[in-house]
Amino acid sequence: MFEEASEVFDNMFKSSFPLTFIVFIPAVLILVSPLPAEAAHEFTVYRMQQYDLQGQPYGTRNAILNTEARTVEAEVLSRRCVIMRLADFSYDKYQKALRQSAGAVVIILPKNMSAMPQDIVQQFMELEPEMLATETIIPVYFAIEDDELLSIYTQTLTSSSSQGSLSAAEVLLHTATANGFQMVTSGAQSKAVSDWAITSVEGRLAGVGGEELPTIVVVAHYDSFGVAPWLSYGADSNGSGVSMLLELSRLFSKLYTYKRTHAAYNLLFFVSGGGKFNYQGTKRWLEDNLDHTGIFLLKSFWLVLDFLSHPNEALRLSGLYQCAISSLQVVGSQYPEVKFSMVHKKINLADDMLAWEHERFGIRRLPAFTLSHLPSHRSAQRSSIMDVRSVKLSRNTKVVAEALARVIYNLTEKGAPGDLQIFTEQMQVQEEHLSAVVEWLTAQPRAAQLVDKDSSFVSTLEYHMGRYLKDVKRHYVKADKRDPEFVFYDQLKQTMNAYRVKPAIFDLLLAVCIAAYLGMMYLAIQNFGLLYSVVRRVTQPKAKVH
Template sequence: MFEEASEVFDNMFKSSFPLTFIVFIPAVLILVSPLPAEAAHEFTVYRMQQYDLQGQPYGTRNAILNTEARTVEAEVLSRRCVIMRLADFSYEEYQKALRQSAGAVVIILPKNMSAVPQDITSHDVCNGLLNTPFPSFHLMLATETIVPVYFAMEDDELLSIYTQTLTSSSSQGSLSAAEVLLHTATANGFQMVTSGAQSKAISDWAITSLEGRLAGVGGEDLPTIVVVAHYDSFGVAPWLSYGADSNGSGVSMLLELARLFSKLYTYKRTHAGYNLLFFVSGGGKFNYQGTKRWLEDNLDHTDSSLLQDNVAFVLCLDTLGNGDSLHLHVSKPPKEGSPQYSLLKELEMVVASQYPEVKFSMVHKKINLADDMLAWEHERFGIRRLPAFTLSHLPSHRLAQRSSIMDVRSDWQTLVVILCVALWPLTSVRSCCTAHLCHDTVPSSRQQVQEDQLSAVVDWLTAQPRAAQLVDKDSSVVSTLEYHLGHYLKDVKRHYVKADKRDPEFVFYDQLKQTMNAYRVKPAIFDLLLAVCIAAYLGMMYLAIQNFGVLYSVVRRITQPKTKTH
């Protein structure tokens, strides 16, 4: 086949120079054109949250993207895909893109998310200092938007696309009209296209919660201490929500408390007259749906439950991994002489005597039933008149750290300290109600804490995103948590909550992770310019062939050497 093709080309070269020129030049241009791999780049993108809560839509409503890329420096953003880097991102620029009817927004995140500063305080948010991405992502979810919003992890190819797009977008404003026209015709652009379909609601999604218990000794009708922590994470993009501090720290602490108390409850001398109930709730980031259903099942739909008996208090663990402070959030200050009051005083005493570097305080906030979202998980128990409070290092529930994709694993030196602070009062309150148990018979909590195991649990929890839309009843997260609870506790069981089909309290949507392609393209005016050039080229070749004799004589006269005259 190749020999026949070479013979055809050889005859073509020998027979006609114009025909050779017409065929040879386009062939050379095709051979030296860029390779397909250099003209396209495929990468993974993560879509912003899309969900309905209490009938109110949140997040982005669209998932389809097929438009040309621009940066915010461009004068025209209408129907364009606006690319932003996290280092240059601000809520004002995001709003600018929405106001100009941008076709989509793609935010490029750095490879090392833990290196992004997270020292934003509640004072910064309240005073409108929104030029940092940390609180801005929180504001993006406040309302719904039709524009599809995606997040992508930075790599060399994607950074090159951003740099070229930025150069093209920022140079247009300083050029003349002719230069803009020429630049528009010759510049390279990128068409951003997603491979997925339009998002749709997920039907029959079940949120799973887990329950386990340790029975006390000393007769029936024993008081009950409940320890609660929600396992799901939350962020502007579900697939990027690892929730190390909120609430991987709370779950890891609950598992360690379950291990420690199961060890104490093994021996008669340290087996106290308190029932311990451990509850790992799901849907915590969606107004604590798992806790709400669990309370309904135990208080309204059953005749025998530890929650219907004498509940001493409910301790909720939330965001305990970072910081050097500890706050006990309450909806109602505990009365003097109650187990809740004893726990508060023990916390104050232990912090002051053993951990002076930890700042402890009680934060009182009444439950506002008019709000669509509850502030803390203990408020679910407070509504049902159960004494409850939340232990957290955050002074306010409004801080954006509770719902950040930058909440990744870090060196938690204070986690073990706070765990010990939380453990000692539980032991003290329990021992106050059992005459045969005192502080001297209980081993030091600091000595009993297995830091390696605690760190391993935190590493496992932060190794995968735990957004409620991604953790179904068959998830490895649920099965592993169930295994650990079953290793330490008795009567471990699952609880499921599904949204009502007629009036759903929550609705989740799919298409949260897609593949995006960036194709190198030329603008439409380039096609017009190319068509004019091709027409001119073919016209010149046609005239040259029709007047080949004249052209040949001219060329020969020019190239023929002049004769010398004597």
């Protein structure tokens, strides 16, 4: 019976070659074909800055990513997505990826950046300006570390590191069989945002005597800055300045409520936008007011607040207004730990970026100075995504409030500072209020590209100022369409998928194996009778010899 069946199958496959493929190919493909690529992980990525300032491009120029992942340890990075952790990041590694024409760079940040070792934080803060100094063609992204993303990095690192120690044959086999990750972004290519409006907010406290009174203007820019807009929280620069300004507005609004303490000074509180982009909000506000109220400006002086939270560092003044400086020094003398120093810097009109916000007023020959604890305007702390640490402002806020009160009430030369404290008891600085404002400011990124005129941040800021000040209103700045001072771009936050895939050479190797298998099966079927007879002879028991 078995011999008859073998003859039937032999005749069937010999007479109908297509039937061979119909029967065997589907079975082979089902058994040996790889599983389709599946999404290993989906996570949010934040793109590096992309903007133009005074016609000069900065940051990354691309936002599309669809390439295989590698770590910087791999020998070949061309057209690969290079992923690296912040703890292992260095400018040399970053430049290596750029030199080898990598397809993209993804930098993995820790969940809690404030807990990072200070040396790593300082190193990265110093590298951020270098990364933004010139335009970068490839897309550069930042991602927050989680367990799955860390696993992807670890697997990719193992694959990338092992290739350098293997022979050529082993590398070929490893390349063909190893699992890889295809990194793909879901967004489109970035494009310029048209008609973007930078918003500033001002509010006033009118003194006794009308608009012709001298005016003190307290200024702080609210926008933050860092290598990635969506990660720029600006706790100290300039969350501390805005928080102090709002507390000062609360304190002096109480003084101006009573006739006995209603001073013959107008107070104007100005929270400017575009501070990190050459102080565009302040520039436009000055241009508008010089055309209409030049006399008011000439009778004013400006106090700019920027980076003020560190309680253990000296307060430095850049600019010049002797009366206010003397008052700060007198008040500060009652705090042994508070030291004041002057920072002298000439305004260089040839620079694309002004160093301090008060220089916008200095160009107009208006008296102004900046109060900050930074020793230099070049400090990397002013523009970093690492500016997320908690800030303490109560002592410095009290010093500034007492000094302004001495100027307003002409108390600079009268009495010891301890005998003339104004903000005590019910009028004292509220540390809880300051902390709540700082927490609100640092709960959201405030990069200028993210804060439009309809944002909840601007509305909340306007409401907060309206509680204590009068004539609260907004000012808008839009770039000139013919010769724009600034240009912002979209696609700063995207979703990235890491797909687990086999390399392209695996498909070639699999095709060769399938072809070899089918060839062997075809030969076996075509010679089924011969094969059967050979097998039968081999398996048939030998006859016993008597």
